[in-house]
Amino acid sequence: MPVAASAIYFLNLRGDVLINRLYRDDVGGNMVDAFRTHIMQTKELGTCPVRQIGGCSFFYMRISNVYIVIVVSNNANVACAFKFVVEAVALFRSYFGGAFDEDAIRNNFVLIYELLDEIMDFGYPQNLSPEILKLYITQEGVRSPFSSKPSDRPVPNATLQVTGAVGWRREGLVYKKNEVFLDIVESVNLLMSSKGSVLRCDVTGKILMKCFLSGMPDLKLGLNDKIGLEKEAQLKSRPAKSGKSIELDDVTFHQCVNLTRFNSEKTVSFVPPDGEFELMKYRITEGVNLPFKVLPTIKELGRSRIEVNVKVKSVFGAKMFALGVVVKIPVPKQTAKTNFTVTSGRAKYNASIDSLVWKIRKFPGQTESTLSAEVELISTTTEKKSWTRPPIQMEFQVPMFTASGLRVRFLKVWEKSGYNTVEWVRYITKAGSYEIRC
């Protein structure tokens, strides 16, 4: 059964119900007590997000300081339930202007009740697009008490748009200047062994779009991906250009993208929602350009001293630079004193995460930087267990660089009024989980 929920609860960290909605009658109103006593107040919390207690199953997620708990009594679709929670939270954020926490829920409880009634019926998720819901659920964040018009003015087209084939865009939008912003954001995930061999490496990228376009435009996006290029060449019956092309392992698209067409023609064509949205996600595992190489040497000298030496090399173009580089080098819990020298940036010892934190604000391409440190430990007699070395972790952002080499070749906008569009494209690569074992 595609039912996703019989009841949904929003709890704070103490377990108080902030708001709840029962969608079906097959779970009692007090099932949340079972959740509190069997999960929240035990060590179970956080060990497994799907649990059965009595005849009911609980799915829960923590988002900031709120637990969102879904209760069902039948063989519900768990994937659907979790996705629903994720989407619902995104919807709430969009209504509240970003924040989603205990206070935001208390301050907007009437609105949340209204949304909960709309986005799920009898446990079946309905339309969750913020764009459309904002058409007719209009409890604007702050409304002046002197506002003349009440919000119950019927919206003529709302219902058609909720259920329409283009359920994510409303009609009749007009912009003076038609603009599209494309952000290609890539996260590099790396797991490297202490000897420098790459254990796992992939890039998860997403294309974020901000559209300010009039009417109902049709868009078509061209990338330098291998399959797309080949298909295009085949259609135009000429050999593919020899330029660099990349192989996408997997792509997933926003619901506005016509999947059947993608499947047959390999083109990304869509009618975009208005404003900001995530057009697509992709993953690449072959031919990843790692922006940084890290060479750690950590020596344990006797039982009370450790010598740390970490060299970081930037391997992207010399004209580019990375911003906000942070290298976290783990040290044992019983660290007493640290001395270090760095060739650039600043380092300090952070006892709460048992790490040396080395920050470099701006890191130019094709350069290297070194940290050498001496760590003194409190010598303990009881600690027989050897230090389990957690990996070195790294954070960074490299603007105008894509680890995958992905490029936007074109973005065509077609609308029946035939206006001109300005397109802006930006690239940025960030660190995902960039870990180097040591």
Added chain:
Amino acid sequence: MSRNDSKYFSTTKKGEIPELKEELNSQYKDKRKDAVKKVIAAMTVGKDVSSLFTDVVNCMQTENLELKKLVYLYLINYAKSQPDLAILAVNTFVKDSQDPNPLIRALAVRTMGCIRVDKITEYLCDPLQRCLKDDDPYVRKTAAICVAKLYDINAELVEDRGFLDSLKDLISDNNPMVVANAVAALAEIQDNSSRPIFELTSTTLTKLLTALNECTEWGQVFILDALSRYKAADAREAENIVERVTPRLQHANCAVVLSSVKMILQQMELITSTDVVRNLCKKMAPPLVTLLSAEPEIQYVALRNINLIVQRRPTILAHEIKVFFCKYNDPIYVKMEKLEIMIKLASDRNIDQVLLEFKEYATEVDVDFVRKAVRAIGRCAIKLERAAERCISVLLELIKIKVNYVVQEAIIVIKDIFRRYPNTYESIIATLCENLDTLDEPEAKASMIWIIGEYAERIDNADELLESFLENFPEEPAQVQLQLLTATVKLFLKKPTEGPQQMIQVVLNNATAETDNPDLRDRAYIYWRLLSTDPEAAKDVVLAEKPVITDDSNQLDPSLLDELLVNIATLSSVYHKPPDAFVTRTHSLAQKTEDGDYPEGDEIGYSESHANPANGAASPPSSSYSVPASVAPASPPPSALVPDLLGDLMGMDDSVVPLDQTATPAGPALPIVLPASTGQGLQISAQLTRQDGQIFYSMLFENSTQVPLDGFMIQFNKNTFGLAAAGPLQVPQLQPGTSTRTLLPMVLFQNMSQGPPNSLLQVAVKNNQQPMWYFNDKFSFHVLFTEDGKMERSTFLETWRSLPDSNEVSKDFPDIVVGGVDVTLDLLAASNVFFIAKRKNANQDVFYFSAKIPRGTPLLVELTTVVGNPGVKCAIKTPSPEMSAFFFEAIETLLRS
């Protein structure tokens, strides 16, 4: 952008309810609206504001949509506690369902469907009929779901009023969202009905596949889930379907992806072309991998499903093992699942990489994860013969780290490796022996002892090593004691010198005289007998070659796997259990569960028609247990293997009851427990019975030997209920060709055995002419039901409510028919199962009974059946749920008789 609704939560000094009442009746609109918000705020924090019902309902007729929604929300929550007042709202609902604004029409229908009050339901029909044919798709999609709601409340009404046909018409609707909701509603109704309602034909299939391209992400999930039940006619049709579904794999919504995978896997079973299958496998891999970059909770669901998928189609992810490598910051539940999949995907090609990973994990902080990583190495060794040596060297490296739990875990898996590859890796035993003193967990100790015993001839100081364990023999847990016993015997057989001889004396003494554990005692007796009678036979038995174990990392049973694959993305696929193992109640029963907010529900619960004892209970009466279809009979005592060696085993016990010389009259036929063929001409039939509140062992002896038999004695082995003879067995001298009956009075709680409960009676009977006879008698549990088991209704309800849900167990008997109600009730009453109440639920009858077993343990029973039709569902709640399996056997016996 933030509102400040939190002000509605603040309370005033004046009494809250009267003040709210006043404000709700204010002449100013804004004040009324604020008052309703305060009421809702109070409801949210769990205050009872049901007394304001009339005042809130008065605010319902408003033009303000926001206010209307709040009032509706209030109604959904409190209508059930005020069913009579809820009628007041009906007029507004009906009016609203004809409002020019489609949002209001839909809202009215949606809300009415959520109010589960019978009287309102009747008024719902006409508006629903209209709304199903509404011009606006928003209203139609809401009405479609409302049919499912109504079916849940009153299935007959839905069928009588033809809503099902209207719903089926909506499948052809031109709006894809209406189609999707109609499909969801129909699929749910079908799930709860035994009649075919929603049959998937190839025309529906085509329609739905077309709608699939156009509807919302959620609608796609509804349609894909419904279609996964579709059975394609042939490979060609299956290929067509798959072709239409594969584009969905690119969807950003994980639920759409998993439901597509489910559908594709179903159809793949029919596809014969290996090329197509290979191609599909290739297409499914990337989307599955992408799921692992979602939120950790979604990753968990994906991983549990991937675990199933790779069991059926190992090729899909064969090259993707790297994506399952654990990240340092993954939550523990994700790491554990990844590890499981890594073992499944490990192959000769990637094992080196995998081993490096496992080794890394084995040095992490989380103890459970480390243990699992060590075990994973062992499982890979067992699975991949060519990699076994590398696995072992990693294990040895880990042992050298000397982290206590790593060492113990390593020893446990090494024992398994020895079982898998005998006579291959014994050279490492010396390293293992260095770590004896660190072992403190039973499983690790038992494993190490097993290794010492098995390879006693290769370990020079095996006797010393074992001796060090023997010092604490009485304090050790059972599994260690058993291993010690066996290992000592092995040692003795391999090195029959003085040292081991003394050790074996000590162990056998300890294991026979000073233990309560029947397994240990029996095993010790066997060894003792074997050793004293025939040491060569002992060698054959104890040192026999063991069968080689195999890899169990693909552990799911194929038929179970099939069932789980149909349920991809659902709870069933996460639990790895079929749905009926955890969905215990049908919805028709569950709907009677009262909401805990309404304590007054308790007052009305006891009429014949409404006697669900769970009303107002702490939580819905559902149970988390599934009962195994049959209780495995206790394994026969080891004596059955070599009976002739055991001679007077039980004769050692000096409490044997002598027989006397009285006869008893004949009675009904008894089941044969010792056939004449086994008893060298003596046949014994026996059964445990209950007469006048007393338990008897009713026995029939038939002598077809050539000699008179006399001096009968009987002895019962320790058993779960401690049944023992209350007096001597009274059997006269039995002439050849004659028979005699006797009733042996029994007592309870004399000679109780520990361990898992069972209903097996192990009996030994002796006479002066023949050897001792042993037989097993499986008695029926109902003889234990006492005459004082009758309960008052109120006591029954109280007891039911006081017991936690975890004490409830239920079982289905699909083929039992309850013919006549009165006959059945009399029959049950005769066996001390007392009738309490009965109620009707749809077409089913629900009966409640009580019974009591000795020591005052009550058994509360609920039987659900359709009189005259096969199928009985029995649920039982008791402080000792471990007894429930016997109860089910008993009730089955009673109902069948």
